[in-house]
Amino acid sequence: MKNLQSRGHLLTEQINPASENLDSLSSLEIVDLFNREDAKTLEAIALARIPLAKAIDLINEAMTQGGRLFYVGAGTSGRLGVLDAAECPPTFCTPPELVHGIIAGGAGALVRSSEDLEDRPEDGASAIAHHQIGNLDVVVGITAGGTTPFVHGALAAAQERGAKTVAISCVPLEQVEINADVDIRLLVGAEILAGSTRLKAGTVTKMALNILSTGVMIRQGKVYGNRMVDVAVTNQKLRDRALRIITDLTDLNQPEAENLLQRSGNKVKLALLMHWTDLDSVTGENLLAKHQGNLRAALQEQ
Template sequence: MNNLSALVTEMRNKQSTAIDNMTTSEMLSVISNEDLMVALAVQAVLPQVEQAVEAIYQALKNGGRLFYVGAGTSGRLGILDAVECPPTYSTPPDLIQGVIAGGSTAIEQAVEGAEDSEELGARDLEKRGLTEIDVVVGIAASGRTPYVVGALKYAGEIGAATISLTSNKHSIISQFATVNIEVETGPEVITGSTRMKAATAHKMVLNMLSTASMIKIGKVYENLMVDVKVSNHKLKERAINIVSTITDVTYEQAKETLAQTNYEVKPAIVVLKTEVTTEAAKNALELANGFVRKAIEIASK
């Protein structure tokens, strides 16, 4: 599908052909009504998202890394998801990486021609030391961006797991990925402006990929981010509240216990739930591979 105008994301939306002649209220209603369809489009591809989560989980469990690769808005979405993981889940900065055509400059401004090179897509992953135990998610609303094609081709050649994320069916990038997530969000309110519905859908999917993967490797207890990295006052307060909520102790007692665990939430929870020492709590967590529920069971014996 090399003809850009044949892509659904490039077609004209019948609901907005007169948007330039609408009142502000009418414009917003059209945009909002179109956005309402995005969540349903994502829901329709949940089986494929599940396959992708399993592939990412297996990679992370076996010591691999997750790479999001895209150009323009797609690349920025990948970076946005990647950079949120270290503070939220205390992951190493290199565990989940966003790779954008044109490099860091392209985060704030377009880098002409960067997305048109398959070779650059492959080279950027090679520079980051991609291996067969890693997983690559190629993101492109059109499903045809050469930079993303090159990255997925290279990843497949070296044996890494590959996932495509696009808003067009039977896309080119899907030909080079084992798992295909094709979210049909339809024509945009402003023709071809895929930073709108397509990007919203992709952000929702990326949220699912990283969040579900983090849950599966033990970064969440109940629905709380127990691996939060306490790097500022807000996160310090969040850590105290998490520990207090889970263990049903006072704010001050939670704060005191966290001070003993160097503000690591997981061992603080185990200490308060089982009345063991900080060292014993950390040992239990190690035996439990970081899963708090299992660590509490171990420490309680």
């Protein structure tokens, strides 16, 4: 890690020539400018496709061995990590302890600015110790400018404990070095509003986290085809989605699907396995467990 004290040279802090007259633009011109600049997020994701895939494989392997995933960041980066972690239980029915979001300043920083706390690497290290991160876990450090001391402290502490690490930043390697097993650079260029990394940098980071968590859950057997068959049936919207998945993938009508879902204990994946194999719920659960929850693998055994 270098150049943490002087940040003016960073790509994320540069002046964008396309928006030099930003305060003179009409509302429509502002929207059009955002649209043109946001297109660069797609290019950045495409250029980072290989490290993104490596990160998916790294996290999947860790989870298969019983490890957990931690996102660590400050400010916008930290909030995005917490958001992605919070979405995993309802989307993929994961236990809440499997994917965590750690933000500098704790829960209060989600709704109130606490960016001054990002300059404390020791706080990042303390967070790693607090969560008892070990050699089965993966820590993803998110820092748009690549220099956040809180994140660097967390990554270093995680490595000392034997955890695997992934870094996500929006600056080129020659500007900031980050010590991590997988180094993901999302180069979207200077922001429309100079230095406001909640814009393109935030957008591309959210895209990357979507890819990482969804990719890992696919590899973990949480998806069948393109359906979220491990969806947690915790409200009416999700119950409707669960029933729709069952009726779409089977020849069952709505009442039949409701009966099947009830017999499975509101577990869509198990309900589908029971329907396609005529297994009872207990035997179906055991078969899924044998295949680490992978429905397709369980079906292939029958």
